[in-house]
Amino acid sequence: MKNKDKNVVMVVLDTHRFDRIGAYGYNRPTTPNLDSFASESLFFEQAIAPGQWTIPSHASLFSGEMPAVHRTLQADDVLPREFQTLADRLSHSGVTTTGFCNNPLVGVLQNGFKRGFDQFYNYSGVVPSTPQKVQGGIWQPFRSLWSKYTQLLRRLSYPIQNAFASPNEFFLAALRPLFVPMWTRAGNFKGM
Structure with a gap:
């Protein structure tokens, strides 16, 4: 049975400048919702990223280990199962875990x-996943069919998307000027 008395919300703004967030002293109202949330939360003012970019930093954030230990350094690396994630620990303790990315x-x-994570919603990639509406919305049989269709598309697209993360020709092709517009639009890269 899941524990409903605990709430842990971890907000990660990868590559967002802290000096443009009101909670950290920025005087323009650029982040009112985040500022309101921070006013009732624990937030850090002197944190230093353990890695120089997204992959090793997030692997450290989720595992509690430094990059030299977990060795998840490149986009085609996988965080070894020997490193239990924060979501693993919380879930095993009875906390419902949901990720939004x-x-x-x-x-x-x-x-x-x-x-x-019990649920993980990914808003980027070729086939984004978003939470289902609890009430109303699409006719139930159609929703079930759509869900199966998107699951199939995800299974088919993951190997292709992962291939672009490998440090080889696919990755280099993704950086070519003619490919970038297609990647950003069709791939919904970074929410665009």
Whole structure:
């Protein structure tokens, strides 16, 4: 039975400048909802990223280990199962865990970062997943069919998306000027 008395919300703004957030002293109202949330929350003012980019930093954030220990350094690396994630620990303790992500390096790649979440909603990638409406919305048989269809598309698209994370020709092709517009639009990269 899941424990309903505990709430842990971890907000990660990968590559967002802290000096443009009101809770950290920025005087323009650029982040009113985040500022309101921070006013009732624990937040850190002197945190230092353990890695120089998204993959090792998130692997450390989720595992509690430094990059030299977990060795998840590149986009095609997978966080080893020997490292239990924060979501694993919370879920095993009876806390319902749900992830919401708009970063394909965290939410699309099969790198172990989603491990331990009861639900994980990925808003990026070729086939985004979003929470179902609890009431109303689509006719139930159609919703079930649509769900099966999107699951199939995800299974088919993951190997392709993961191939682009490998440090080889696919990754280099993804950086070519003619490919970038297609990647950003069709791939819904970073929510665009």
